[in-house]
Amino acid sequence: MKKTFIAIITIFLAFITINTYGSEFKTNFMQKRIADKLIRFHVIANSDLNYDQNLKLKVRNEVLKYMTPKLKNSKSLDESRKIIAENDNEIRKISERVIKENGYKYTLNTTLSHENFPVKTYGSITLPAGNYEAYRIIIGEGKGQNWWCIMFPPLCFVDITKGNIAQKETEKEMKAVFTDEEYKSVDNTVKKNDTDKNKENKENSKDENKVVVKFKIFELIKEVFNI
Incomplete structure (x- = not known):
C-alpha cells in the first residue's frame, strides 16, 4: 500500500510539473524555430x-x-x-x-x-x-x-x-x-477580442482539466485507503 501511495504522489507531482513547464517549453521551442x-x-x-x-x-x-x-x-x-x-x-x-x-x-x-x-x-x-x-x-x-x-x-x-x-x-x-x-x-494584428476570447476558452479548459485530474487522483486515493 505504501508503494502505491508513493506512486500516486509521484504521478500527481509529475502532472503539476508538466502543467507548469509544458507551456514554457512550447514557447521556447517556437522562439527557437523563429530565431533560426x-x-x-x-x-x-x-x-x-x-x-x-x-x-x-x-x-x-x-x-x-x-x-x-x-x-x-x-x-x-x-x-x-x-x-x-x-x-x-x-x-x-x-x-x-x-x-x-x-x-x-x-x-x-x-x-x-x-x-x-x-x-x-x-x-x-x-x-x-x-x-x-x-x-x-x-x-x-x-x-x-x-x-x-x-x-x-x-x-x-x-x-x-x-x-x-x-x-x-x-x-x-x-x-x-x-x-x-x-x-x-x-503576428500582432490579431483582433484583441478574438485573443481575449481564445484566452478565456483556454483558461476555462485548463480549469476543467484540473478539476478532472484532481477528481481522478482523489478517487485513486479513496480506493487505496478505502476512505
Whole structure:
C-alpha cells in the first residue's frame, strides 16, 4: 500500500510539473524555430541623450540606403549572411563617416553574432524574447536605446508607416520563410477580442482539466485507503 501511495504522489507531482513547464517549453521551442530563420539589425546609440539618439538614426539611414539594393532581393538566410559579411567594412566606413560629419569622435563596433533580446515589436511583427542572430552597429559606449528591424526576411526595406500596404508586404516576406503556425505566433494584428476570447476558452479548459485530474487522483486515493 505504501508503494502505491508513493506512486500516486509521484504521478500527481509529475502532472503539476508538466502543467507548469509544458507551456514554457512550447514557447521556447517556437522562439527557437523563429530565431533560426531570422537575421536582425540593430543600431545602438552611445546614450539616450537626444543628440546621441539622433546620430543613431542618421547612421541607420545611411546604412540602409547602402544595403537596400544588396539585401532586398535575398532569398535565403545564408545569402543574406554572406552579403552582410562582405559589406561589413563598407558599413563601418559609412557609419564612421556619419559620426565624423556630425562632429563626434565615438568609436564604432560592428558584429554579426547571436545575442539575447527582450520582446520587440516592429510594425505588425512582435518577436518573443530569446536568442537571435543579429548584425549590430554599436556607437560609442552603446548604452542608449537601439533602433532595430529584420534584415532577413528583408523587412528593413518595408516602410512600416504605410499601414495596410506595409502589413501585406510584411506578411508576404514572412510567409516566404515561416510556416503558418510560426507566422501567427509573431503576428500582432490579431483582433484583441478574438485573443481575449481564445484566452478565456483556454483558461476555462485548463480549469476543467484540473478539476478532472484532481477528481481522478482523489478517487485513486479513496480506493487505496478505502476512505
